Amino acid sequence: MEFGEIVSVLLQGAVVTIQIVAMALPLAVLMAFSFGLIRLYAPTPFKQIAIVYIEFFRGTSALIQLYWIYFVLPFFGITIDAMTAAVVALGLNIGAYGTEVVRGAIQSVPKGQYEASIALNFTSSQRLWRIIMPQALVNMIPPFGNLAIELVKATSLVSLITIGDLTFKAKMLADTTLQVGEIFGVVLLFYFVMAQFLVFFIRRLETHLSKGLGRGGLHS
């Protein structure tokens, strides 16, 4: 098989991978913020629900979660297509790690910031969204960046539930052409480029959000 053809097939797979990331990442961020905030501020029963979610999705294998959602849930009458199953499983999985990022970042904002915002009589939601969160966001960006890259790499699991992502196409090509060196070389490069794109985007975001906070080497 010609190299150009290999690249073309793999590109189709890469597009599917990017689609999954593009849908699972917002879900993960949504889960991370909602359950991170529940974990910190909600009444105890809600906190316990959050803990169950977090510990379950962190404590079990992402692949098995994916199998459950795609292969086992139909036995309970819940049938979802492979793409949705992939997005849900990966979004919930990465989101569970993200909750701890959100919680840790909020808790790392110095106590004096809360006290100053109470003294100035801000309401509790103003305190959170105007004073604490803008500072916490900056702390969240680097660990969220790591999770986003983890997500890109974890998408390769979806090849096991029949989705034609980058890994799936690569294995298919490798089985038929045996040109494993070229194929997996290109695959490696594709994943790397996707991760680098995220890294670039995350750095931009960090610079933008840390304005005034004196991070990023301008002043300590």
Added chain:
Amino acid sequence: MSAPIIEFKNVKKCFGETVIFSDFNFKVEENEIVSIIGPSGSGKSTLLRILMTLEGIDGGYINVAGESLWHMPWQGQHVPANNKHLHKMRNHLGMVFQHFNLFPHMTVKRNITEAPMRVKGVSRAEAEEFAEKLLQLVGLADKADSYPNDLSGGQKQRVGIARALAMKPSILLLDEITSALDPELVDEVLDVIRNLVKEESFTMLLVTHEMYFAREISDRVCFFDKGAIVEEGEPEAIFTQPKEERTKAFLNAYIGQ
């Protein structure tokens, strides 16, 4: 004589097993400037923090401007205050912190205008005009667009004072506002307070280790030890003729330096 603007009645405060106040009574009259001096751990800062609602109390009552701070009437009874009541009561109070606690993600101007705009609903134009006035008062008119991290400690604290004043509190609490500063920066901050009290009348409660400043600015000085006022009176009396042994020992240790 009118009712005191601040009154502590039989206040009890503990941190776990440690008793800070067991039966604390204290009054401040309107427009009175009271300095609180005393050794570390004597409850000086806790007193201010309780007033600012940063710490609750475990017993007793506190009145601020004629209303109970930590309690409110409900169905004919006196019950612990809810958030709404605390929110209302905080309008009387402003606080300047030892470690400034400026908001690092906001410019100096926004540090000062944010609360008046969001909490009091003041228009942006009005809030910014007042912020400019306050920045002039503290000598930082040229720093409006800087971020706190670009300022010196003394400048940060002057912004901290301006930020507290922006809410127009009737009672100003100053919690060791020069303790975190290099010695050469202390006076620029104290000068701001000196000018402030010259221009306007304030009820001011300050915890300080700057004895000369306490002596110069206060109407009354209270010497605190182990959660109680050991001795209080006019500054001249306290500093030149202290009656209690503990006051003498404390002042000697300071003046002896």
